[in-house]
Amino acid sequence: MKKILKGLLIAVLLLVIGIPLIALGGYTIYGLVARGSASPEHMHYLAQHQEAFATNAPEAFKLFDKAFYQNQIFLLGESHGSAAPQELDFALLKHLNAKTGLRNYMAEIDPSQAYYFNTYLQTGDEQNLRVAFQPWINSAQWGNTGFYNKIKQIRALNASLPDSAKIRFIGIDRLQDLTVTSQYVRTLLQAAQYKAGTLAPLDTLQQLLVAQPDSDKVLSTCARRLERELGRVPQAYRAALGPQYADVAHLVHNITYLHPRVRRDSVMSLNLQAEYERKHLGQEKLYGLWGVYHVLQGPINKTMPLAALLKNADQPYHHKVVSLPIFSLESETLMPTGAIPAAIRPATPYVALDWVNQDGPMVFVQGLKDLAEVSPTSNLTLFKLDAPNSPYQHSRLMLDIKAPLFGQTMSATKPNAVTTDYAQYAFLIRHSKALEPLLKK
The missing domain is CATH 1.20.1440 (de novo design (two linked rop proteins))
Incomplete structure (x- = not known):
């Protein structure tokens, strides 16, 4: 009897210890497959079509060619939570304003919020910003000091511009x-x-x-x-x-x-069409920072993101959309704590984590290794994906973003999808701090 009990105890201990080890081993193998291996062909191409720069450098964005500026809608895409994309967003907005006269910031905000953003830009009364940001405080990553201060930077920029070039917000979100x-x-x-x-x-x-x-x-x-x-x-x-x-x-x-x-991205597309007509935008250019899903130009998980809807819209801008997703390494992200078990959940609604970059251990993007190998030290690098003879014209690298622990995997579902169907440029950021939550006053 004692031998039987001893055997059962050993079996239980092996199960308790073994199952987690097996699961960990399986997840490690999954991560290796999801990351993929480096591609010499893609690395050789990227080395010839990259630009490392600081956002405050006067000669930034030299990689953009003439065809880039001929687009009408420019979409920068991020995974929310890191500080560097907010800085990049303002730098790119300022650049496009100076280079092309772009003045329309097509934002991930609704028409009501856009009114208060624009009123702040005109008056400087921050109470308007507080009204617009109120829905995000303690409930969404958009409620952060980086975004808030960026709007103040835009107002300062507007002070140096003629009325015809001053930035204004167009809110098209639900x-x-x-x-x-x-x-x-x-x-x-x-x-x-x-x-x-x-x-x-x-x-x-x-x-x-x-x-x-x-x-x-x-x-x-x-x-x-x-x-x-x-x-x-x-x-x-x-x-x-x-x-x-x-x-x-x-x-x-x-x-x-x-x-x-109505589906959120459909609302965005319908609102842009309405604003295009009622504001008589004509050939005016539009720009905005969005969640990365929204800027991809083809179906994802069999759903149509904003950029894909715009490319298929019966509007003059449908063939003039350019997408620039951002990928991150060695960076911190502001994450909601609601999903953390209550027993170990921090008292704050957000926490800064450094393990949700796109090279694992929680999020994986196949093809990111090529970008990382080509720019091993730069904090910010821009890559052109659609130059002649680009290998991204016949591969689908960076089209699948796998986050199994969050249950949030995005995969391109266009038949025979290739990377350049979905995006034409990409940014890689390193060493970004997390955003700081905006506190109630």
């Missing part, structure tokens, strides 16, 4: 926070000197926004009813709202997207 939207509606109606009781459907929508009903269906149903009224008796609404009519109508249409819930 509505993010109904409190901000409600405040924006109230501001629009005050500017129009609208008198409550003049238009019952508009009054009802405003009251619902303030009450914030549990169901988006109630709000969207009211918005659709109001939109029908806008089409049926536009004269009455134009008379009551004056110059604010177009902004109110655009916002009402955005509320209809809440239910049935």
Whole structure:
């Protein structure tokens, strides 16, 4: 009997120790496969099509050719949480403004937030920034000091520019926070000197926004009813709202997207088409920093990111989209702590981690090793992926981003996909600090 119990105990101990070791070994093998090996062909090409620079260098971005500047929509893509992309974003925005006159920052913000960003740029009153950032504080990585201070840098830049070149924000994202939207509606109606009781459907929508009903269906149903009224008796609404009519109508249409819930990237594409027409953008250029998924120009996991929708849109800009994803090594990332087990979760809503770079141990990008080997010491390197005879025109390296522990793997699902179908340039950053959370005042 003792021998049997001893055998059972040994078996249990082997299972307790062995299973984690087997799992660790399996994950290590998975990581090696997901990283892949370096490609001499790609490394040789990259060595000839790279530029290492500092964001404050006056001669930065020399790698961009004439064809690059002929694009109309420029999309920089990041994995949120590191500080360096915010610095790169401002440097690239400033460069495009000086080189091409670009003034439209097409941001990952909604129309309500864009109003408060633009009001801050015009007035310098930071209370407007606080209103726009409020939905992100303690709940999203966008609520950080790097982003906040970047907007202040843009205002300082605008002070040196003629009115025709001053940066302005265009918000095309799905509505993010109904409190901000409600405040924006109230501001629009005050500017129009609208008198409550003049238009019952508009009054009802405003009251619902303030009450914030549990169901988006109630709000969207009211918005659709109001939109029908806008089409049926536009004269009455134009008379009551004056110059604010177009902004109110655009916002009402955005509320209809809440239910049935329209896919986020579809909302972005529809909003850009609407803004393109109502702001008479014509050949004007647009630029923005987005999450990396949104800037990829083909289907990912059988869904269409913003950039892919823009390339397929029936608009003049559809063949003038350029994408520049950012990859990171040896950098810190600001990560939400909500997913960490409660027993070991820090008291803060975010924590800075240095193990979510794209070379593992939690995120893997096949092909990143080539970029790293070619630029072993540079903190910031730009690579051109689509030069003549580029091997990226017949490979799919850097198209698959695997994060199995987060359950967030992105894979290109275009038939016979190649890298240059999805992006034309890439940045590699090293040694970036994590962003710092923006605190409530």
